[in-house]
Amino acid sequence: MGKSFTINILGQKLSVLSDAGDEHVAYVVKYVDDKVKEVEHASGNINTLNIAILTALNIADEYIKYKEVKEGICNQLESRSEKLINLINEIR
Secondary structure (H helix, E strand, O other): OOEEEEEEEOOEEEEEEEOOOHHHHHHHHHHHHHHHHHHHHHHOOOOHHHHHHHHHHHHHHHHHHHHHHHHHHHHHHHHHHHHHHHHHHHHO
């Protein structure tokens, strides 16, 4: 069971449970809060729900891009490893 944290984003106080440490939770909250502020600034006067949805879309987009980069790197490493194994086997 996780530790309870009270966070504040978009003027909304929320109680959340997390198994992560205090520093990690604070980092995540700050990250989301910063993203909310970016959307708020760029979008002008829109309601809180739309800000939350746009922020979620922006974070999801970042996540998917990072995931694709990670998968590309893993594929490159796998390919290079196979080539090295084949070279080693040829030498034997």
